[in-house]
Amino acid sequence: MAEDMLTQALQQLKDHKIRVTPQRQIILTYLVTHHNHPSVETIYQALESQLPNLSLATVYNTLKLFVDLGIVIELQNGDAGTHYDFFGRPHYHVVCENCGKITDVFEPDLSGIDTTAARLSGYLVTGHNMEVYGLCPECQAKLGIHHKSELQRLNLSHTE
Amino acid sequence: MAEDMLTQALQQLKDHKIRVTPQRQIILTYLVTHHNHPSVETIYQALESQLPNLSLATVYNTLKLFVDLGIVIELQNGDAGTHYDFFGRPHYHVVCENCGKITDVFEPDLSGIDTTAARLSGYLVTGHNMEVYGLCPECQAKLGIHHKSELQRLNLSHTE
DNA sequence: GTCATTGCAAACCTTTTGCACGAAT
DNA sequence: ATTCGTGCAAAAGGTTTGCAATGAC
Numbered sequence: 625m626a627e628d629m630l631t632q633a634l635q636q637l638k639d640h641k642i643r644v645t646p647q648r649q650i651i652l653t654y655l656v657t658h659h660n661h662p663s664v665e666t667i668y669q670a671l672e673s674q675l676p677n678l679s680l681a682t683v684y685n686t687l688k689l690f691v692d693l694g695i696v697i698e699l700q701n702g703d704a705g706t707h708y709d710f711f712g713r714p715h716y717h718v719v720c721e722n723c724g725k726i727t728d729v730f731e732p733d734l735s736g737i738d739t740t741a742a743r744l745s746g747y748l749v750t751g752h753n754m755e756v757y758g759l760c761p762e763c764q765a766k767l768g769i770h771h772k773s774e775l776q777r778l779n780l781s782h783t784e
Numbered sequence: 785m786a787e788d789m790l791t792q793a794l795q796q797l798k799d800h801k802i803r804v805t806p807q808r809q810i811i812l813t814y815l816v817t818h819h820n821h822p823s824v825e826t827i828y829q830a831l832e833s834q835l836p837n838l839s840l841a842t843v844y845n846t847l848k849l850f851v852d853l854g855i856v857i858e859l860q861n862g863d864a865g866t867h868y869d870f871f872g873r874p875h876y877h878v879v880c881e882n883c884g885k886i887t888d889v890f891e892p893d894l895s896g897i898d899t900t901a902a903r904l905s906g907y908l909v910t911g912h913n914m915e916v917y918g919l920c921p922e923c924q925a926k927l928g929i930h931h932k933s934e935l936q937r938l939n940l941s942h943t944e
Numbered sequence: 945g946t947c948a949t950t951g952c953a954a955a956c957c958t959t960t961t962g963c964a965c966g967a968a969t
Numbered sequence: 970a971t972t973c974g975t976g977c978a979a980a981a982g983g984t985t986t987g988c989a990a991t992g993a994c
Contacts, residue, residue, distance in 0.1 A: 750917050
């Protein structure tokens with residue numbers, strides 16, 4: 625199943641006449657098998673043992689390529705860098721505003737959005753990205769917050 | 785109406801015991817009266833004539849403050865920097881993948897998203913951000929594209 | 945053999961920070 | 970008077986680029 629996704633994604637590269645280099649295969653494999661929404665740095669560190677001379681620039685270039693092909697999507701969670709996620713099955717993300725954790729939510733009901741947006745905007749719509757913000761269960765417990773009304777206690781503001 | 789929004793936003797600053805400085809008022813006014821999704825640089829250039837010694841750092845700090853307060857939201861459109869939008873009324877955005885234009889769409893049906901996401905993820909949900917991607921009417925005309933199937937002609941890829 | 949891709953390091957550019965001055969409460 | 974906010978310039982940090990060498994097709 626994960627292998628199907630990998631094969632399918634590799635086929636997309638071939639279809640676009642993009643060379644299948646070891647770097648691309650290994651990065652793609654990492655993304656297909658890890659759903660931890662890694663940053664560029666995370667991917668780089670995880671793979672440099674397998675690929676001793678791997679360059680950070682190559683990781684950047686490869687991810688950009690995958691994003692352009694629609695294989696992978698970019699995410700921001702409030703920290704400095706960009707995070708990446710293999711987009712084999714449509715889903716959206718819930719981001720913890722306290723710790724930055726990103727959780728996948730598989731929820732098919734967003735399909736109507738594109739047609740609605742197209743109708744209202746006149747755009748030729750190709751896709752969408754939904755991000756939900758909140759406090760993850762762990763941070764709720766850690767901070768002792770169980771209801772929205774308590775959130776103002778948190779100073780999730782510029783003084784962080 | 786725009787003045788109401790401004791007054792209301794200024795009141796939020798006071799409520800949070802945040803000082804109402806000329807810089808903050810002017811930047812806020814700019815955002816309330818301009819719906820062109822400006823970048824930091826755009827705001828800075830628009831206001832430096834009114835406020836001769838305005839510092840870019842102040843624009844950054846102020847926008848960050850407004851975002852933390854929920855008065856303003858951040859947007860990315862594919863170019864280098866971040867864009868800002870006064871969030872007086874809930875809406876989402878459609879972004880042109882060709883020219884970067886951002887269009888507002890006022891569509892109330894996304895309210896159920898938060899509860900669904902909360903149920904499925906266990907998060908205490910505070911909000912969401914929806915971004916739709918596509919080709920704006922102008923770029924459709926310019927590129928002679930009127931159907932999704934023609935999009936592959938575009939190489940909106942890393943070779944841009 | 946050709947041409948895309950890689951690795952490396954330097955360059956880039958947006959954003960942040962430190963500090964002294966000035967202003968709001 | 971005190972504390973917060975501003976301006977300036979320098980620094981930081983993520984990302985991109987130029988170029989020679991390498992490797993996929």
